[in-house]
Amino acid sequence: METPNILQAVPPRTQNAVLDLKTFAGNASSLEDPMWFLRAGQKCWLRGTGTARNGNPHAFIVYAARTITEAEVTAGVASPVLRSELNKLMDNTSITLTFSVATNGGSLANVTCPERVLLVKQAIAIIEERFVGQTTHTYTQGGIVDTPTMKVTFVSGPNRAGIVPYGNDQYYSGQSYVMCQNVPHSVPPQKHRFDFKHKLESIKFAWVWKQNPGQVTFYDEHHRVLAVHNYPEENKGGFWVEYSPPPGQVISSMEVTVEDYSFIDNFTMSYRL
Structure with missing residues (x-):
């Protein structure tokens, strides 16, 4: 199974890569690469968890119960990750992304892919x-x-x-x-x-x-x-x-x-x- 990615993280598609918010403007870009069991019409979810600036846990939803399209079956499921959510995270802490999908046509996920862990570097002047x-x-x-x-x-x-x-x-x-x-x-x-x-x-x-x-x-x-x-x-x-x-x-x-x-x-x- 594929692990979700944020395309701005360096090195790409690597566990514990660095997501440096100084290196790009606006939202980040997530991508879940194609997998053999993904089908058009299935529902999928992408969630993020990390540590807020006040030290408390912070969880957010990138997308929920999203319907996979025919194009996404071959190209992968892409979506922006809001910068407003990334800005809430404490500098130099980890963010974990979790992709899940309902392969049985239902509205509840029954398959969860491996998590992607990235290190967030806030844009500090x-x-x-x-x-x-x-x-x-x-x-x-x-x-x-x-x-x-x-x-x-x-x-x-x-x-x-x-x-x-x-x-x-x-x-x-x-x-x-x-x-x-x-x-x-x-x-x-x-x-x-x-x-x-x-x-x-x-x-x-x-x-x-x-x-x-x-x-x-x-x-x-x-x-x-x-x-x-x-x-x-x-x-x-x-x-x-x-x-x-x-x-x-x-x-x-x-x-x-x-x-x-x-x-x-x-x-x-x-x-x-």
Whole structure:
């Protein structure tokens, strides 16, 4: 008996092949190759099962009780697999396709073919923000920096913040976002909101010259708190802030609370296309 296929999987007609959603647009294409016992008029089914982005099982129907045509007896049974269903699956997890047929002319399947297992790679984009091209300027509370990837708002607090040139190493890239400019200890602290222009599945950025306690709060698209990261220790030399939300959730914004003269730069972010 033949095993169902998705034609975009590589290598083709191979168990555990990779179905990379970045390599094609629109729906995928399924094909059940001809088999000696298939006849026109028989009913057939193709089902998919996998793991949803939230970690729960996800099952969907490609087609159900479909009538095989004369042409399909020799060419095989072909059908689109909706991209909307494939997009629901967790990245780097398996999808299993099961083809069954009612060879006795009935409405219930009595023959099930071997399953096809494929590895799904979601279309994930990786982007960076280095504040390249941003002019040097600082401002007081209410000021905004708008870049292609984010809008940064100085929400509250005294003193100044904005874009200034500083270092150029693993943590800096020339222009950086400065907070509490030239102030060793700000009371009250400054708060800065970063609204992202994509729904992020991961984020990493550098925080440099932080000497007093700081905090980063990550929010979902409904402004519900996803996580709070506290950084009480002094770390002048710089460190990486990294966060990926639970499966099925995305980062829409974050808020940085800062008490002293320090810098944020060198963002790397990912989002689903």
